[in-house]
Amino acid sequence: MAGKRSVGFFHELEMAEEYLKSNAYDINECGYYPYAVVEEVKPGFYTFPRTEHWFRWDVDNERYIKMLEKPDRFKKACGWSLG
Numbered sequence: 508m509a510g511k512r513s514v515g516f517f518h519e520l521e522m523a524e525e526y527l528k529s530n531a532y533d534i535n536e537c538g539y540y541p542y543a544v545v546e547e548v549k550p551g552f553y554t555f556p557r558t559e560h561w562f563r564w565d566v567d568n569e570r571y572i573k574m575l576e577k578p579d580r581f582k583k584a585c586g587w588s589l590g
Contacts, residue, residue: 513588520547520560527562527571535564535571542578543571546588555585 514534517523523545527534534543547558561578562571 511587516588520545524560524573528573530570535569538564538566540564542581544577544587548588557585559585559587
């Protein structure tokens with residue numbers, strides 16, 4: 508699996524998705540991160556379950572596009588942003 512890291516925090520889902528889709532600040536890092544996820548995190552400790560919004564890197568258009576489902580290889584994982 509490629510590396511993972513949290514790169515930002517937003518109070519509004521729409522703004523997080525906008526930055527992600529536009530690859531702001533080169534989030535993709537020249538192809539190193541083929542997937543990205545935006546997690547909705549509520550205040551508190553161990554806040555699960557969390558709604559996840561998944562994206563994959565579109566090489567041809569050089570941007571992230573929203574996926575309809577979580578990739579199979581990540582189905583058993585959660586807690587991407589704050590663990």
